[in-house]
Amino acid sequence: DAGVIQSPRHEVTEMGQEVTLRCKPISGHDYLFWYRQTMMRGLELLIYFNNNVPIDDSGMPEDRFSAKMPNASFSTLKIQPSEPRDSAVYFCASSHSWGNQPQHFGDGTRLSIL
Amino acid sequence: GDSVTQMEGPVTLSEEAFLTINCTYTATGYPSLFWYVQYPGEGLQLLLKATKADDKGSNKGFEATYRKETTSFHLEKGSVQVSDSAVYFCALILTGGGNKLTFGTGTQLKVEL
Numbered sequence: 442d443a444g445v446i447q448s449p450r451h452e453v454t455e456m457g458q459e460v461t462l463r464c465k466p467i468s469g470h471d472y473l474f475w476y477r478q479t480m481m482r483g484l485e486l487l488i489y490f491n492n493n494v495p496i497d498d499s500g501m502p503e504d505r506f507s508a509k510m511p512n513a514s515f516s517t518l519k520i521q522p523s524e525p526r527d528s529a530v531y532f533c534a535s536s537h538s539w540g541n542q543p544q545h546f547g548d549g550t551r552l553s554i555l
Numbered sequence: 556g557d558s559v560t561q562m563e564g565p566v567t568l569s570e571e572a573f574l575t576i577n578c579t580y581t582a583t584g585y586p587s588l589f590w591y592v593q594y595p596g597e598g599l600q601l602l603l604k605a606t607k608a609d610d611k612g613s614n615k616g617f618e619a620t621y622r623k624e625t626t627s628f629h630l631e632k633g634s635v636q637v638s639d640s641a642v643y644f645c646a647l648i649l650t651g652g653g654n655k656l657t658f659g660t661g662t663q664l665k666v667e668l
Contacts, residue, residue, distance in 0.1 A: 442628035445598075472578055472654045483660050484599075484644070489653070496653055532598055541587035541648040543604060 445547035459521040466535030476532040561659035576630040578645035586647035
């Protein structure tokens with residue numbers, strides 16, 4: 442089975458630019474999570490969806506960040522405008538809803554804002 | 556609130572040494588417990604899990620036992636290899652918590668020849 446697919450794997454852009462990160466969850470999974478990982482703050486949950494509906498976005502750092510899930514097989518995390526402090530590795534994960542199922546992670550997008 | 560506490564790293568061991576990474580949790584209900592591993596440059600991979608008290612999760616020579624009385628889920632391996640060098644995360648999901656994982660801060664393991 443294909444795992445969680447994220448794109449791009451690496452993104453380097455200048456501050457002020459719009460950045461869009463993409464995620465395709467595992468087919469049949471109805472939960473989708475976006476995380477950010479940095480050395481200073483570790484792994485942070487930004488937002489998660491259930492059946493394409495955002496459930497908790499309390500981890501989104503500020504209004505410059507937005508996330509959408511237009512259908513069960515695709516989600517985006519957008520940063521506009523980007524700032525150097527947004528540089529991090531962004532992970533997407535998905536899981537089934539029945540039982541306490543583990544999350545399956547993508548390989549991440551390494552974002553560098555210059 | 557729910558939380559997971561892991562031992563500070565980095566942990567440095569020689570190859571074939573015994574490994575223990577301590578993990579304790581605080582939860583209001585009955586969580587399922589997980590260990591994830593992150594190799595350099597990769598995402599987190601599920602290593603093992605346990606869903607109820609006294610369950611033992613095991614995979615790739617690693618094991619951990621869900622101890623409700625001590626609220627612990629310590630990770631152990633009898634003989635580590637250089638290829639086990641990675642960051643290990645302990646995590647929990649609370650039943651009815653929306654499949655949301657609560658992670659520990661991670662423990663870096665370095666195994667040397």
